[in-house]
Amino acid sequence: MSILLPRDHARLEGVHRDMVRVVERARQAVPFIVTEGLRTRDRQARLVASGASRTMNSRHLTGHAVDLAYWLDDGDGAVEQGEIRWDWPLYEQIGAAMKAAAKDLGVPIVWGGDWASFRDGPHFELDRKAYP
Numbered sequence: 386m387s388i389l390l391p392r393d394h395a396r397l398e399g400v401h402r403d404m405v406r407v408v409e410r411a412r413q414a415v416p417f418i419v420t421e422g423l424r425t426r427d428r429q430a431r432l433v434a435s436g437a438s439r440t441m442n443s444r445h446l447t448g449h450a451v452d453l454a455y456w457l458d459d460g461d462g463a464v465e466q467g468e469i470r471w472d473w474p475l476y477e478q479i480g481a482a483m484k485a486a487a488k489d490l491g492v493p494i495v496w497g498g499d500w501a502s503f504r505d506g507p508h509f510e511l512d513r514k515a516y517p
C-alpha cells in the first residue's frame with residue numbers, strides 16, 4: 386500500500402513505471418512528496434537559464450527522473466497537512482530509502498546527492514546504463 390497522495394500520483398504521470406514503483410516503496414519508509422516528474426523542454430530551458438539546472442539532457446524530459454521533497458507532517462495524522470523541509474540530513478534519509486527500495490525491486494537508480502559537483506539531493510533518476 387502506498388502513502389503517496391493524489392497530488393503525488395498526478396506528478397508521477399508520464400514517469401517510467403519502474404521509477405514509480407521505487408518511489409512508492411521508499412515512501413513507506415520515509416515521508417516525502419513528489420515535487421516534479423516529467424518536464425517539458427520549455428520548462429527545462431527556463432531552469433537552465435536560471436541556473437537551477439545545467440543540462441538540456443535532463444532525465445526529467447524523458448520520464449526517467451523524479452524530484453522528491455521531505456515532508457514534515459504537522460502531527461495531526463492527516464498527511465496532507467505539513468511542510469516541506471530542505472535540511473540536508475533529511476535528504477540523506479530519502480536517498481537511503483530510495484536506494485534500499487531500488488535494490489529490493491532490482492531497479493538501478495542514481496541519486497543526485499551522490500554527484501561530485503552540483504549535488505542535487507531531491508533528484509533521482511533511472512540509471513542510464515540499464516534505462517538508456
Ligand SMILES: [Zn+2]
Nearest residue numbers: 450451452508
Ligand atoms: Zn530532478
